[in-house]
Amino acid sequence: QKEVEQNSGPLSVPEGAIASLNCTYSDRVSQSFFWYRQYSGKSPELIMSIYSNGDKEDGRFTAQLNKASQYVSLLIRDSQPSDSATYLCAVNRREEKLTFGTGTRLTIIP
Amino acid sequence: DAGVIQSPRHEVTEMGQEVTLRCKPISGHNSLFWYRQTMMRGLELLIYFNNNVPIDDSGMPEDRFSAKMPNASFSTLKIQPSEPRDSAVYFCASNYPGQGYANYGYTFGSGTRLTVV
Numbered sequence: 001q002k003e004v005e006q007n008s009g010p011l012s013v014p015e016g017a018i019a020s021l022n023c024t025y026s027d028r029v030s031q032s033f034f035w036y037r038q039y040s041g042k043s044p045e046l047i048m049s050i051y052s053n054g055d056k057e058d059g060r061f062t063a064q065l066n067k068a069s070q071y072v073s074l075l076i077r078d079s080q081p082s083d084s085a086t087y088l089c090a091v092n093r094r095e096e097k098l099t100f101g102t103g104t105r106l107t108i109i110p
Numbered sequence: 111d112a113g114v115i116q117s118p119r120h121e122v123t124e125m126g127q128e129v130t131l132r133c134k135p136i137s138g139h140n141s142l143f144w145y146r147q148t149m150m151r152g153l154e155l156l157i158y159f160n161n162n163v164p165i166d167d168s169g170m171p172e173d174r175f176s177a178k179m180p181n182a183s184f185s186t187l188k189i190q191p192s193e194p195r196d197s198a199v200y201f202c203a204s205n206y207p208g209q210g211y212a213n214y215g216y217t218f219g220s221g222t223r224l225t226v227v
Contacts, residue, residue: 034215042217043201044153088153090215096141097166098207098216102152 003027006101015110019076022072023089024102026070033072034098036088044088048074069079079108114219116202120227128190131222134183135204143203144177144187145214153201159185193224199223 005024014021015107021035021082032051050063050072052055062075074081086103115134121153123129143158159165159179167177174193186196189196203216 036215043221046215046217051178094168096160097143097155097158099155100153101147 003099004089004101005087006087006104008102010107011077012107012108012109015079015081017079017110019079019106019108020081021076021087021089021104021106022073022075024070025072025089025091025099027093028067028070029093030067030070032090032092033037033063034090035061035063035072035074038088038103040085040104042073042107043105046104070090071098071104081108081110084108112142114202114204114217116200116219116222118222119220120223120225122227123192125193125226126191127225128188129192129226130198131149131187131202131224132204133187133219135185135202136206136217137183139204139206140182141205142179143184143205144185145201145203145222147199147201156187177219184190189224190227192224194226197224197226 003026035048037047048061048063050065052066053065056063060077064073076102084107086105088103089101090098092098115143117132141160145153146156147153156169157177159164162179175189177187199221201221202219205216
């Protein structure tokens with residue numbers, strides 16, 4: 001079992017709709033959870049972090065964490081073509097290093 | 111702040127040659143990470159340093175890979191000899207760990223695209 005699993009996609013969503021990206025992790029002692037966005041040919045960019053169960057909202061982005069189910073998700077409301085990218089889920093335990101999923105490729109269709 | 115600076119941006123080398131990748135972390139960040147990204151395996155952690163000391167090098171593929179951090183503002187990743195399977199994008203990232211773990215997430219450099227022919 002991979003430490004961090006994501007559906008590789010591609011996920012296609014119409015412009016203006018809600019995009020839902022999912023991630024599961026295997027280590028129950030994981031403490032911090034991050035979502036990175038990576039445009040083609042660019043480096044990963046941190047867009048959301050979440051540490052406690054529940055929802056965390058930042059503009060059009062909402063991160064959701066359920067530690068009991070070992071599940072973290074990212075919702076993108078009012079999807080824009082500029083949201084088309086690969087989204088990486090990352091998890092860390094009681095240490096600094098982050099373990100990344102392989103990413104979900106998201107395409108917003110105008 | 112100039113962010114995490116990596117050089118070179120692109121490197122093409124012949125099999126068997128030595129390759130050195132360079133990284134300057136964000137000033138004040140005391141943790142530095144080297145990752146490798148391929149289509150097949152995604153982002154893999156190679157090694158990370160805290161206060162210039164290597165903490166975890168379990169991801170270094172083999173003895174051909176070595177990394178150093180002689181001071182807080184500079185790190186190198188060296189591959190000697192290079193092989194075609196080393197072709198990948200190599201990212202450096204830095205972090206200020208706050209309470210001792212990745213509280214704030216990393217900041218990545220622009221990466222070095224390495225091609226070994």
